[in-house]
Amino acid sequence: MPTYNEMSREELLQEKSELEARFEEVKAKGLKLDMSRGKPSASQLDLAMGMMDVLNSDSDLKCEEGIDCRNYGVLDGIREAKQLLADMMEVSIENVIIYGNSSLNVMFDTVSRSMTHGVMGSTPWCKLDKVKFLCPVPGYDRHFAITEYFGIDMINVPMTPTGPDMDLVEKLVSEDESIKGIWCVPKYSNPQGITYSDETVRRFAGLKPAAKDFRIYWDNAYGIHHLYEDKQDYLPEILLECKKAGNPDMVYKFCSTSKVSFPGSGIAAIAASTNNLVDIKKQMTIQTIGHDKLNQLRHVRFYKDIHGMVEHMKKHADILRPKFEAVLDVLEKELGDLGIGSWIRPRGGYFISFDALPGCAKAIVAKAKEAGVVMTKAGATFPYGKDPQDSNIRIAPSFPTPEELAMAAEIFVLSVKLVSIDKILETK
């Protein structure tokens, strides 16, 4: 089959007419499908229902250290929860603080603290004329929302198949003292599913920032969220790499169990150097008496240890894998040869990233919505919601059922085709 670009105006109009007929058919079904957010499905949540039973009124609610988890105290988390999340983050237990239910909240607090109190003694960012963050794009909209909320200028850095464009990152970071951070989802990235290469990680660890208070915001949200047991990406551990490179304090690592146990009812953590943790605890000790230790205990009693968690994640993978494959198969079958879009086949994470012809993303999302499929807003994967190419669309296949997904994917490719034909026709 020729690509759409190779087709004549007449051929395109003919194709369009057939696609429109099919589109009207599916539209008439009045579907309501949501591929907009990275939400686990009910069957994934069912996997952790045992967590509802591990603590009951007969349970010993003391943690290993003998502390009554029902009462006040323990600022930075009970030891066994620290150990579990340390193993999940591949760091030492002494580098971990356990937080509440949301790693997003930890990241927000980290930026907020830097605004009001600086970083390890630096000038509070709110006292500076200008603060900037580097934002690998496409990226995670909620990261960008935090920096936008605090009035931090965001600079786009293109993603490559091996991670952010490190030539650009190194150049910008070393030249501009107002650049204070970079948002990273280093493994199975949101939305592309890219895992940073070993070289990229090493180059991150070796950065020579002009700003002493520059930090890498390493949101390892999908560290154990593989889709394939036999095809897993490997990511060097950033705290150790930074330490080896003589930059032990340059990174904050974030994680949570939101997509392991229950979103909203999981536990979150930060990992960082001792110097950073001392700095963080100065805030934390004022902010709270401590986070929910019963929920920490509930997680440890359910998963027992990192092995239990890894086994649990295989069950998630068994549910997610067919969904990803269903969407990817439709994309490949229907769009593979047409030259109107590209995507990467991820080995983990929660998203598929689709790059349409420039200028088509918004129209595709709008078109899919006509037929009842809600996609992430076009542009959302870029700072300020502005995709300069109007090209990137994030597909979140986790929540719908496989049957719904097959239908949603068909509507999506129909929308891509229809919008792309219109775009190509403009030039014919």
Add this chain to the structure above:
Amino acid sequence: MPTYNEMSREELLQEKSELEARFEEVKAKGLKLDMSRGKPSASQLDLAMGMMDVLNSDSDLKCEEGIDCRNYGVLDGIREAKQLLADMMEVSIENVIIYGNSSLNVMFDTVSRSMTHGVMGSTPWCKLDKVKFLCPVPGYDRHFAITEYFGIDMINVPMTPTGPDMDLVEKLVSEDESIKGIWCVPKYSNPQGITYSDETVRRFAGLKPAAKDFRIYWDNAYGIHHLYEDKQDYLPEILLECKKAGNPDMVYKFCSTSKVSFPGSGIAAIAASTNNLVDIKKQMTIQTIGHDKLNQLRHVRFYKDIHGMVEHMKKHADILRPKFEAVLDVLEKELGDLGIGSWIRPRGGYFISFDALPGCAKAIVAKAKEAGVVMTKAGATFPYGKDPQDSNIRIAPSFPTPEELAMAAEIFVLSVKLVSIDKILETK
């Protein structure tokens, strides 16, 4: 019996010698007792153990609105949790946002947001030369720690038996635009157990602050924490009073279930006007996807409604009342006639406040520690930890057993007597 001041030098020395002998006796027991923090005792925590059973793997984990509480979503709390805490706070459900596990964290975030983003469009406080808070004293150390952390100047306002000195509050607030807030624990106050009078509340509601972004931080931590069923204090509802006075936006009200269910594993809330809630949600929607809905559901399923919570609080009272009375009885019996200290008999809350002779508080706390009784650090009830009179001591009788308390109270009064005699001897 004469007061210590009326006694001669010789009489005092004789008394001191007897007290010292008794002190050495109890000291020799090598006790380890803690009256420092307002922690519920294990038997109080046992009251809520049923909460560990209300959710299990067979439970329907959907809230009233049909939302799966295991998944992402619902920024400001599930409806039934809002209703429960609205009733607890005596406000309408539409004025409530449910947060995570700690009202302290909500207060911290409220000040932090004001620093970086101002209040309903005002200049961010971090951009101002000077920001001040009024601090009724004695007060809650963790409140003062928040304002100190953010570099906010704290101005002491003396407490009276009816609440803060309102003449002074009205004067300062109306004259000084840099005064942006006041910390209040209006019912069974920390540490005195004072409930603001109706007139005090009305005068609060009628304040005419020079600063448009002035807010009353109304921490109603002990709103339903009565000690006596038949002797309860009544506090007019501040949101309504502010509305009546034409100042609907002037107050934030905070509460949590920390001392209702489990400290650290409770749920917290803020109540405020619609204008304030809109402002707050602008931050919240960036900060988190939502708080722990399963824990919200757990609370509602356990307490069912405010009636269930009120009944539950009677059980807390049954445990706490004898403890308070044990301490108060020792104070009255041993110190009642001696003129070396004063205190108020609280009808609720978690503390007894003791005012020693000026210049004696630190020495008394140190003396008690010698015999193994840990008290709240002297000065802690004042901003910057500085009690200008060195007089106030906070007694927290909730955690020890009644037997321990009797012993601790004896050591405390011995310490008060010994230190007071030394102080009076200086002048004889």
